[in-house]
Amino acid sequence: MISIRFVHVFKPSLNSTICLPETCSKESMEVIRGPSVISSLPQLPLPDSDHSTGSFNDPLYHSIQNKLYGKELLLNELEVTWEDLHPLLESGIVSIRSGLLPLNKTFRCHRCYTDNPKMFGRAPCSSCGSLCTYCRHCIMMGKISTCTPLLRWNGPSPVNSPHPHLKWEGTLTKGQLKAAQALKDSIEKEQELLIWAVCGAGKTEILFPGLQFALSKKKRVLVTSPRTDVVLELMPRMQKAFPNIPINGLYGGGTKKDPPASLVIATTHQTMRFTDTFDVVVIDEVDAFPFHADDSLLHAVYKSKKNKASIIYLTATPSEDIKQRVANEDLSSVVIPRRFHGHPLPVPRFQWSGSWQKDLNHMRLPKSLQKWCAHRIENGIPALLFVPTIEILEKVTSILKRKNPHIQGVHSKDIKRHQKVSEFREGVVPLLVTTTILERGITIPGVDVAVLGSEDNIFTESALVQIAGRAGRSSSKPHGDVVFFHFGKTKAMKKACQHIVKMNRREEGK
Numbered sequence: 001m002i003s004i005r006f007v008h009v010f011k012p013s014l015n016s017t018i019c020l021p022e023t024c025s026k027e028s029m030e031v032i033r034g035p036s037v038i039s040s041l042p043q044l045p046l047p048d049s050d051h052s053t054g055s056f057n058d059p060l061y062h063s064i065q066n067k068l069y070g071k072e073l074l075l076n077e078l079e080v081t082w083e084d085l086h087p088l089l090e091s092g093i094v095s096i097r098s099g100l101l102p103l104n105k106t107f108r109c110h111r112c113y114t115d116n117p118k119m120f121g122r123a124p125c126s127s128c129g130s131l132c133t134y135c136r137h138c139i140m141m142g143k144i145s146t147c148t149p150l151l152r153w154n155g156p157s158p159v160n161s162p163h164p165h166l167k168w169e170g171t172l173t174k175g176q177l178k179a180a181q182a183l184k185d186s187i188e189k190e191q192e193l194l195i196w197a198v199c200g201a202g203k204t205e206i207l208f209p210g211l212q213f214a215l216s217k218k219k220r221v222l223v224t225s226p227r228t229d230v231v232l233e234l235m236p237r238m239q240k241a242f243p244n245i246p247i248n249g250l251y252g253g254g255t256k257k258d259p260p261a262s263l264v265i266a267t268t269h270q271t272m273r274f275t276d277t278f279d280v281v282v283i284d285e286v287d288a289f290p291f292h293a294d295d296s297l298l299h300a301v302y303k304s305k306k307n308k309a310s311i312i313y314l315t316a317t318p319s320e321d322i323k324q325r326v327a328n329e330d331l332s333s334v335v336i337p338r339r340f341h342g343h344p345l346p347v348p349r350f351q352w353s354g355s356w357q358k359d360l361n362h363m364r365l366p367k368s369l370q371k372w373c374a375h376r377i378e379n380g381i382p383a384l385l386f387v388p389t390i391e392i393l394e395k396v397t398s399i400l401k402r403k404n405p406h407i408q409g410v411h412s413k414d415i416k417r418h419q420k421v422s423e424f425r426e427g428v429v430p431l432l433v434t435t436t437i438l439e440r441g442i443t444i445p446g447v448d449v450a451v452l453g454s455e456d457n458i459f460t461e462s463a464l465v466q467i468a469g470r471a472g473r474s475s476s477k478p479h480g481d482v483v484f485f486h487f488g489k490t491k492a493m494k495k496a497c498q499h500i501v502k503m504n505r506r507e508e509g510k
């Protein structure tokens with residue numbers, strides 16, 4: 001157990017005050033404050049990045065540079081000692097700040113940016129031996145306590161980005177082109193932009209020209225999504241489009257230790273370790289869980305970007321806040337109301353189905369839904385049936401399995417989830433019952449979509465728009481049936497329908 005205390009010393013050669021571990025300070029140094037626990041020392045101004053370097057040409061310098069550039073990490077994540085770091089600390093290339101910032105009645109965690117008092121616990125601390133407050137919110141990335149320093153790289157960038165060759169040979173539709181141009185403009189002017197693109201508009205392709213432009217200007221780009229599925233799907237597509245650009249793909253459990261790249265595709269959680277590093281941040285599905293529910297995640301994304309940077313919000317269903325910002329002319333936006341194949345979005349039908357919960361208790365489906373399912377199965381039309389809860393999912397699946405044992409149900413806690421979805425894709429599973437986990441990101445050609453209990457609160461306007469957006473996505477089968485089976489229409493159902501009708505009426509390029 002080593003009690004690590006820190007001092008502030010004035011460095012005449014840098015003409016500024018730096019923070020050092022007490023063990024690294026020398027008698028000749030002018031100690032201004034400390035020694036003290038790091039969180040009790042006042043915050044020093046953050047040094048400029050690209051701080052000029054001495055000549056450090058040893059392998060340790062490059063290893064630390066590769067690990068630490070653009071991030072803030074714990075000492076043990078760097079796998080070095082304070083002695084190793086000493087020359088870099090003294091020259092200002094690496095700096096230290098407290099992991100937790102004491103605020104009036106709470107703290108702010110400098111990694112995940114939460115300041116919710118409920119997120120901080122107090123416990124005997126194994127690193128300093130006293131009672132420390134720590135952040136519960138990001139503890140899965142290693143504990144940050146009041147005694148924990150975060151290390152930051154202020155030296156030159158190790159990223160050596162080649163000129164990007166865009167190897168994508170498709171053509172953009174009129175709407176996609178307009179959005180791609182707006183994206184390029186925002187990157188050039190370092191501004192924010194909302195790209196409101198209907199489900200199936202071809203969002204990834206819209207990004208290609210803008211990303212090529214950014215990478216050719218040596219900008220560092222982050223594409224982030226709350227969902228691992230999206231990161232996994234984007235990685236190969238981006239790599240195929242930019243074959244000569246190294247890409248870092250970061251997601252829970254899959255984080256490789258590649259050297260830093262100019263293009264990073266990461267889940268939102270993984271962005272917490274980054275700080276002041278990206279010139280362009282593309283936030284995919286900004287309204288999706290858990291992004292929408294967890295405010296500190298948005299702060300973590302903002303922390304990862306440079307002071308002057310462009311932020312691109314990409315979504316089919318912008319939240320009220322974002323729409324309000326557009327209405328106030330606080331955020332510019334571009335709308336793509338057409339799918340890439342030019343056909344309109346399927347408009348949902350409403351089908352009253354009485355007290356369907358009673359039917360389920362008698363182990364049967366409402367007649368109308370029974371008929372709908374039977375028709376899809378007889379005619380070999382793949383069908384997705386959304387239900388509000390796992391409990392209902394289990395009932396509905398067992399009722400349907402009596403008619404056809406190949407029918408399956410999936411939910412977030414289902415370990416066979418990926419296997420069942422791929423069997424549905426292959427046609428082995430004719431009908432898939434699902435909770436809202438499949439509301440985004442799934443594309444099955446020719447699928448018909450139904451919702452049972454669409455009056456449930458879980459089916460918000462945006463959830464229903466996304467669900468309806470599963471149908472008619474392929475150019476060979478651009479139409480599809482979408483039915484909301486309900487026991488009373490809700491506002492969300494009506495608004496979802498209006499949303500879709502409005503998009504269909506909107507002319508492309510306007």
Ligand SMILES: [Zn+2]
Binds near residue numbers: 109112114136139
């Ligand atoms: Zn935290």
Ligand SMILES: [Zn+2]
Binds near residue numbers: 128129130132147148
């Ligand atoms: Zn401690």
